[in-house]
Amino acid sequence: MQEEIRLPGHVLCPGCAGAIAERLIFNTLGRNIILFGGGVCASGGAANATVPSFSLHFSGVGAGAAGIAAALEAKGVKDVTVVAMNGDGAISDIGFSKLSACAERGDNIMQFCMDNEAYMNTGIQRSGLTPWGAWTTTTPKGKQVGRKKDLPMIMASHNIPYVATLSPAYPKDFTTKVSKAAGIEGFKYLHVMVPCPTGWRFSFDKTIEVARLAVQTGIWPLYEVDQGVLRITQVVKERKPVIEYLKLQGRFRQLGEKETQTIQVSVDEASARLQQMDGKRIY
Amino acid sequence: MATKKLLDGNHAAAYGVKLVRAEVLGIYPITPQTELANQLADFVASGELKAKYITVESEHAAMSVCAGGSAAGARVFTASSSQGIVFMEELLWQVPGMRLPVVMAIVNRSIAFPGSLRTDHNDSLLQRDNGWIQMYCENAQEIIDACIQAYKIAEDSRVYLPTIFAYDGYVISHTAMPVEIPDQEDVDAFLPPYRHEYVYLDPKRYKPVITHEPHSEVGMEYRFQMEEAQNNARSVIEEVDREYGKMFGRSYGGPVEKYRCEDAEAVLVTMGSITGTARVVVDEMRREGKPIGLVKLRVFRPFPVEEMQEIGRNVRAIGFVDRNISHGSAGGGVGTVETARALYTLDERPVLIGFYAGLVGKDVVPGDIRYMAERTLKAAETGKAERQVEWIGLRKQAESVQVKV
Amino acid sequence: MKYRHPYEELGLGPNAGAGSRKHVIATGTWRAFKPVVDTEKCTRCGLCETYCPDGTIKKTDEGAVVDYAYCKGCGVCANECRVRAIEMVRETD
Numbered sequence: 001m002q003e004e005i006r007l008p009g010h011v012l013c014p015g016c017a018g019a020i021a022e023r024l025i026f027n028t029l030g031r032n033i034i035l036f037g038g039g040v041c042a043s044g045g046a047a048n049a050t051v052p053s054f055s056l057h058f059s060g061v062g063a064g065a066a067g068i069a070a071a072l073e074a075k076g077v078k079d080v081t082v083v084a085m086n087g088d089g090a091i092s093d094i095g096f097s098k099l100s101a102c103a104e105r106g107d108n109i110m111q112f113c114m115d116n117e118a119y120m121n122t123g124i125q126r127s128g129l130t131p132w133g134a135w136t137t138t139t140p141k142g143k144q145v146g147r148k149k150d151l152p153m154i155m156a157s158h159n160i161p162y163v164a165t166l167s168p169a170y171p172k173d174f175t176t177k178v179s180k181a182a183g184i185e186g187f188k189y190l191h192v193m194v195p196c197p198t199g200w201r202f203s204f205d206k207t208i209e210v211a212r213l214a215v216q217t218g219i220w221p222l223y224e225v226d227q228g229v230l231r232i233t234q235v236v237k238e239r240k241p242v243i244e245y246l247k248l249q250g251r252f253r254q255l256g257e258k259e260t261q262t263i264q265v266s267v268d269e270a271s272a273r274l275q276q277m278d279g280k281r282i283y
Numbered sequence: 284m285a286t287k288k289l290l291d292g293n294h295a296a297a298y299g300v301k302l303v304r305a306e307v308l309g310i311y312p313i314t315p316q317t318e319l320a321n322q323l324a325d326f327v328a329s330g331e332l333k334a335k336y337i338t339v340e341s342e343h344a345a346m347s348v349c350a351g352g353s354a355a356g357a358r359v360f361t362a363s364s365s366q367g368i369v370f371m372e373e374l375l376w377q378v379p380g381m382r383l384p385v386v387m388a389i390v391n392r393s394i395a396f397p398g399s400l401r402t403d404h405n406d407s408l409l410q411r412d413n414g415w416i417q418m419y420c421e422n423a424q425e426i427i428d429a430c431i432q433a434y435k436i437a438e439d440s441r442v443y444l445p446t447i448f449a450y451d452g453y454v455i456s457h458t459a460m461p462v463e464i465p466d467q468e469d470v471d472a473f474l475p476p477y478r479h480e481y482v483y484l485d486p487k488r489y490k491p492v493i494t495h496e497p498h499s500e501v502g503m504e505y506r507f508q509m510e511e512a513q514n515n516a517r518s519v520i521e522e523v524d525r526e527y528g529k530m531f532g533r534s535y536g537g538p539v540e541k542y543r544c545e546d547a548e549a550v551l552v553t554m555g556s557i558t559g560t561a562r563v564v565v566d567e568m569r570r571e572g573k574p575i576g577l578v579k580l581r582v583f584r585p586f587p588v589e590e591m592q593e594i595g596r597n598v599r600a601i602g603f604v605d606r607n608i609s610h611g612s613a614g615g616g617v618g619t620v621e622t623a624r625a626l627y628t629l630d631e632r633p634v635l636i637g638f639y640a641g642l643v644g645k646d647v648v649p650g651d652i653r654y655m656a657e658r659t660l661k662a663a664e665t666g667k668a669e670r671q672v673e674w675i676g677l678r679k680q681a682e683s684v685q686v687k688v
Numbered sequence: 689m690k691y692r693h694p695y696e697e698l699g700l701g702p703n704a705g706a707g708s709r710k711h712v713i714a715t716g717t718w719r720a721f722k723p724v725v726d727t728e729k730c731t732r733c734g735l736c737e738t739y740c741p742d743g744t745i746k747k748t749d750e751g752a753v754v755d756y757a758y759c760k761g762c763g764v765c766a767n768e769c770r771v772r773a774i775e776m777v778r779e780t781d
Contacts, residue, residue: 004743007493008755009712012741014762019741034484036351050491052484053707054354056347056377063337063344067307067351067359068484070335074306074357080486098347101340171738205763205776208739354703382701441691443700481700492699492708504695505702511694 005031010048012041015204017211018114018194020168022085025112026051028178029081034072036065036084036109041121061086061095062102065109073108081182082109089119092128092149103158103187110181110188113151116196124199131219132266133259135251136199142254147266155189156225159283162188164224164233169211173222173233180226193220201250213245218271228283232274242267285531286464292456295423296362296388296448297322299430301332302470306357309337309348313367314400315452316390320362342367346374346385353383355484358434358477361385364452365392368406378445379414379509382482384437385445387415388430391555392452393643401644402451404554404607408583408617410447414509416516417584419554420450423462428533431470435523440480441515451556465531473530513585520582538582539590543569547576549600549663551656552618554580557604557640557647564652574663575656580618591625599666600634601626602659604652606641615639615672634662640675651675715742719761721776727751729773736765736774 005026012019018041026049035053037060056064065084072080091099091113102109118136119125126136131148135141156163161184164177174192181188195211197204214220215234219242222234242264246252255263290298296319300308308327310320326332339345342363349359363371368389378385393403407417416436420426429448437446450456521537528534543565544550553561558579565577578594578601580587595601605616612620615637626632638655641647655675662668693700699709723745730751737747744759745752752765752774766774 006743007491007710007712008742008744008758009715010742011711011713011715014718014741014760015764016741020739020764023741023743024738031489032486034355034486047711050489050710052486052489054351054484054703055707056350057373059343059373060347063309063339063347064351066337066344067309067348067353068355070307070337070348071352071355071357071359071484074333074335074352075355097340098344101344105338107337168739203763205767207741207762207764208768380701381703481704490708491710493712494709495712497711501695501698502702504698508693508695508698508700515691 005050007048007050013196013198013204015197015207016041017168017196017207018116020207021114021166021174021192021194022049024168024171024174025083025178028175029083029182032079033081033083034068036068036082037061037086041087058087058090059094061090062098062107062109062111065111066102066105066107069108083112084109085112085114087119087121088113088115088117088129089127092151096128100158103155103160103189106160106186108185108187110190113189113191114194115191116194116199117148118199120196120199133252133255133263135254152189152191152225156228156283159228160189161186161227162224164190165220165222166190166192167211167215167220167222168192168194169208169215170222170234177224177233199251202248206248210245210248213240213248216240217242217245218267219245221271221274223274225282228281230277230280230282232278239271285466287461288464289459290423290462291318291459292420292423292426292450293318293390294322295426295462296430297326298464299427300360301326302465302467303358303431303434303474305332305360306334307337307348307352307359308334308361309339309345309352309359310361311339311342311345311363311367313342313364315392315456316362316364316388318456319388319390342371343374346371346378349385349387350374350378350381350383353385354381354482356477356479359385360387362388362390364390365394365398365406368409369394372409375410375415376413380505382443382509382512383445384434384443384477384479386430386433386437387445387447389447389449390452390456391449397643399644401453402606403642403644404449407447407449408607411584411617414444414513415584416442416444416446416513416582418446418448418582419580420448420455421556421558421579422455423460424533425535426450426455427462427464428527428531428535431465431474432523432527435474436516436519438477439519442512442519443479443481444509444512444516449555454556469530473527516585517587535581537590538587540579540581541594542577542579544576544578544594544598546574547598548574549602549656549659550576550578550594550598551652551659552578552580552601552603552622554583554604554618555606557606557652560647560649561652564649564656568653568656573656573660575660583618586621586625588625591622592629595626595629595633596631598633599663600636600659600668602636602638602655604638604640604655606647608639608642619672634666634668636662636668636670637672638675639672645676647676714757715760716757719759719779721761721763722756722759722779723754723761723763723765723774724777725752725754726773726775729771731771731773733770735768735770739764739768
């Protein structure tokens with residue numbers, strides 16, 4: 001039995017997909033890493049990982065990890081990976097410029113975005129990665145205007161060596177991508193979908209089910225952009241209708257027929273676009 | 284052999300950083316610091332300084348880079364001014380709390396609004412609460428010396444607190460003087476490689492400690508540790524200055540330098556470039572037989588309480604020249620208020636006048652200093668101050684005098 | 689002699705030793721339901737171990753084993769078990 005890198009007894013919610021994702025990450029990467037950032041739900045994660053960890057507050061995206069990577073380079077240490085984990089709020093809102101700058105400079109770090117689609121730790125407030133129509137405490141009628149920012153594509157446009165989307169419901173795909181990224185030099189961006197029972201309002205034993213449906217409905221496509229070439233890594237032959245995914249979550253309760261149709265149409269369009277790009281160089 | 288070069292403040296600081304062999308630099312340009320950032324980029328590009336220069340996207344990122352780099356075992360450096368300092372303020376509380384010996388140069392510039400590209404000390408003095416050690420430099424020579432000393436102080440295992448060395452923007456940063464640049468070998472002997480005893484991001488040295496108490500429960504204890512470190516810094520600063528004097532031939536008297544204070548009835552206390560001008564005025568006034576002295580406050584944090592008390596016991600009046608303001612304060616700028624507290628326990632207290640001079644970049648000319656000295660001497664004579672706080676150089680002030688030097 | 693800082697046992701600041709202080713609490717007390725494994729049905733596939741947010745259920749040769757000191761009773765393991773070998777049973781004590 002392998003000694004857990006991430007000790008049990010942490011304060012994350014029961015059924016937290018972030019915790020599942022973090023375990024997958026740590027078990028893949030091993031102990032020879034330096035962990036930067038707060039992890040999902042700010043520091044709840046890193047607080048229990050028995051690896052050297054360093055965190056600046058929530059807004060400290062990217063640059064701190066770049067400093068660590070630079071110090072390791074200055075010291076001639078080559079075998080230690082710098083792993084940065086930040087939430088969607090830190091990455092898409094308060095730290096967006098910092099993330100972009102890190103990518104542009106090509107700092108040698110592995111950046112994970114633990115995307116639970118809102119500022120969960122402070123009480124489920126909306127973020128730039130909250131999907132259209134979702135209830136949050138600051139969008140009580142559902143997010144009316146504004147779609148979810150397509151962060152993986154934005155990061156791909158920075159011409160970084162590796163971008164990938166990950167889901168804890170597909171652990172083999174997950175660990176393959178993490179291992180692959182660990183072997184690449186430069187700025188790697190891995191966007192992890194993290195269903196949140198507390199914030200998305202579903203029963204906490206359904207975490208993996210929700211994550212699986214997200215991929216099967218096409219809402220969360222699993223792909224990677226490796227040296228600019230896009231490849232869909234989890235082919236979904238017959239996409240399930242989005243209602244299968246939406247109906248499990250209390251945060252979409254206020255959506256009617258029309259809204260569900262809107263979401264279905266946009267997912268259909270996005271999937272078609274992605275299919276067209278499959279196997280092609282996009283940047 | 285030490286070389287001599289005509290350098291302005293910014294370039295002197297760059298040479299200092301080169302000599303200490305800084306390894307990770309995260310600097311964002313801001314007037315009046317840009318030449319410092321540029322010169323360091325040149326040193327790194329030419330290979331004279333083997334460091335990683337990270338062209339950060341903001342000052343917030345600059346200090347983040349320094350925090351990460353320092354924790355991971357590298358010697359770091361950054362520099363900023365005014366708006367940049369305020370932009371990185373969040374980090375300026377995190378870094379001392381994490382006990383990282385980051386060294387930062389603050390090229391003093393007033394904070395907007397009202398703002399200016401020119402100097403006052405509010406940007407560096409704003410950090411007086413968070414645990415950074417602060418030193419003020421009078422001229423370019425002192426800058427290169429302070430830079431080297433700063434690392435030695437910050438990395439001392441009794442201290443482990445980040446350190447600021449500040450100098451006035453434009454007045455010092457952009458005016459040149461012949462500067463003696465110490466020899467690299469001597470600096471290497473004076474300043475050993477950086478190795479933190481307690482904070483290190485190294486998987487090989489890592490050992491987890493399981494606790495059932497969250498960090499927040501022991502926060503006050505961490506602050507107690509930091510205050511002890513500030514107290515230790517008092518003796519470390521003096522030690523380092525003395526050692527520096529022995530090695531390089533230049534010593535600055537520790538946290539405070541007393542200039543012509545023997546048998547002085549009144550003294551002016553100055554920080555930064557005003558000191559240089561004040562020396563000239565004090566010499567002139569002494570030639571006229573006036574019992575005036577000058578105290579150069581070199582270190583603001585930790586505040587030199589004992590030294591100020593010793594001065595307070597021996598003079599009748601102190602005039603503190605504050606190139607800063609704390610709006611709505613109990614009376615005077617930051618320096619005046621701190622000095623008042625330092626002197627509070629004396630059996631016999633001198634008169635204390637707070638002077639606001641040079642705010643938002645207003646020039647402080649010899650005439651202003653003479654005026655302040657006269658006012659302080661008068662207070663020494665009469666035993667009380669007509670006004671507790673005086674504004675120097677304001678337009679429409681009847682008594683302000685601009686003299687041709 | 690090395691200088692001893694006050695409260696040195698706490699480490700020097702919250703990041704001492706690269707964040708050595710790990711805060712662990714007895715999350716087993718959070719449970720309302722606990723997972724009970726039918727070791728006969730269990731195929732030792734290891735999916736429950738992969739999907740556990742807390743790392744408290746492990747695959748062994750004797751079937752899946754739960755660390756009840758920390759298990760929060762979220763039920764993800766029971767929901768994902770392909771052969772329905774795990775049942776969520778109401779905590780009684």
